[in-house]
Amino acid sequence: MHAHDLTPWQHAHKYFGGNEEAAERRTLIVVGLTVVMMVAEIAAGTLFNSMALLADGWHMSTHAGALGIAAFAYGFARRHAEDGRFTFGTGKVGVLGGFASAIILGIVALLMVWESASRLTETQTIGFDEALWVAVIGLVVNLVSALILGGHGHEHHHDHHDHDHHDHNLRAAYIHVVADAVTSVLAIMALLLGKYLGWWWMDPVMGLVGAAVIAKWSWGLMAQTGAVLLDHNDDRELEEEVRAAIEGDADNRLTDLHLWRIGTGHWAAIVSVVTHEPRPPEHYKRLLAPVHELSHITIEVLPCVGEACA
Structure with missing residues (x-):
C-alpha cells in the first residue's frame, strides 16, 4: 500500500532518523576510498612481506564489503519504505545491516589471529621502508573516511533517551573505518620497531593485538544490534x-x-x-x-x- 492510497484512518510506517540519504552518500564515498586503499595495501603487503600491512589490507577488503552492506541497507530501506509487507516499515533494515557488519568484523578478527600466529613460527624478511609509506597513506585514508562518516554516526539529541537515536548502520560503518585506522597505527608501530630494533616478530604480534581490538568492537556491536532485532527493551x-x-x-x-x-x-x-x-x-x-x-x-x-x- 502506498502513501497516496491511505484512508484518513490509516498512516504510513516510515520510521527513520532523518539523515539516511546523507549517510548513504557518505558511506558510498568511503566505500570507494576503502577499495582503492585495500588493493594498494594487499599488493604492498605481499610484495614487501609485511603481515601487519597485509592484515590491514585484507581487513579493509572485508570492511569494503561491510560498508557496501551499509549502503545497500540505506537504499533498500528507502525503496521499500511504502511496502505494506513490512508490518512496521523498514526502519530496522539499517540495524540488520549493522548486525551483518558485526559478524564480518568477528570473522576478520579470527582470520587475523590465524595468519599472525602462523607467521610467528619462522623469521620473516620484511621490506620495512616501502611498507611504512603504504601504512601511513592507509592511516590517512582511514582518518579521512572517519571524518566523512561524521563522528560517532548518530544524531545529537538532548534527552534521557539519547542512545535510542543511534543510527546503527552508520555506527557500524564508522566502527569499521576506525578499526582500519587502529590496524594501520599498529602496522606502523610494528614496522618502525622492526626497522630500527630488528624486532621482526612485532609485525605478527601487532596483528594479534589488532584482532583482539576488532573482536571486542564486533561483540559490542553485535550485542547492541541483536537486542534491537530481538525487540529487547532495556529502557x-x-x-x-x-x-x-x-x-x-x-x-x-x-x-x-x-x-x-x-x-x-x-x-x-x-x-x-x-x-x-x-x-x-x-x-x-x-x-x-x-x-x-x-x-x-x-x-x-x-x-x-x-x-x-x-
Whole structure:
C-alpha cells in the first residue's frame, strides 16, 4: 500500500532518523576510498612481506564489503519504505545491516589471529621502508573516511533517551573505518620497531593485538544490534514514563505494556489499560503525546467492574 492510497484512518510506517540519504552518500564515498586503499595495501603487503600491512589490507577488503552492506541497507530501506509487507516499515533494515557488519568484523578478527600466529613460527624478511609509506597513506585514508562518516554516526539529541537515536548502520560503518585506522597505527608501530630494533616478530604480534581490538568492537556491536532485532527493551526510564502518563489520569492502571524499537529514535507501544472510566483510545494517545519516542501506539481499554481490578 502506498502513501497516496491511505484512508484518513490509516498512516504510513516510515520510521527513520532523518539523515539516511546523507549517510548513504557518505558511506558510498568511503566505500570507494576503502577499495582503492585495500588493493594498494594487499599488493604492498605481499610484495614487501609485511603481515601487519597485509592484515590491514585484507581487513579493509572485508570492511569494503561491510560498508557496501551499509549502503545497500540505506537504499533498500528507502525503496521499500511504502511496502505494506513490512508490518512496521523498514526502519530496522539499517540495524540488520549493522548486525551483518558485526559478524564480518568477528570473522576478520579470527582470520587475523590465524595468519599472525602462523607467521610467528619462522623469521620473516620484511621490506620495512616501502611498507611504512603504504601504512601511513592507509592511516590517512582511514582518518579521512572517519571524518566523512561524521563522528560517532548518530544524531545529537538532548534527552534521557539519547542512545535510542543511534543510527546503527552508520555506527557500524564508522566502527569499521576506525578499526582500519587502529590496524594501520599498529602496522606502523610494528614496522618502525622492526626497522630500527630488528624486532621482526612485532609485525605478527601487532596483528594479534589488532584482532583482539576488532573482536571486542564486533561483540559490542553485535550485542547492541541483536537486542534491537530481538525487540529487547532495556529502557526502564521510557517504560516508567509511559506508565506515569497513563496512570496519572483517572484511576487508570496498566495491565500490559510492550515497548520495542522500530527504527532510529522510533518506538512502538501496545498499551492495555483497565479503568472504571473507559475513554476512547484517542484520549490515551493524547496522554502519551509528550513521550516523543513513541511513533506507533496501539491502545486496549478494559472496563473495570467493581473494586478488584483497581
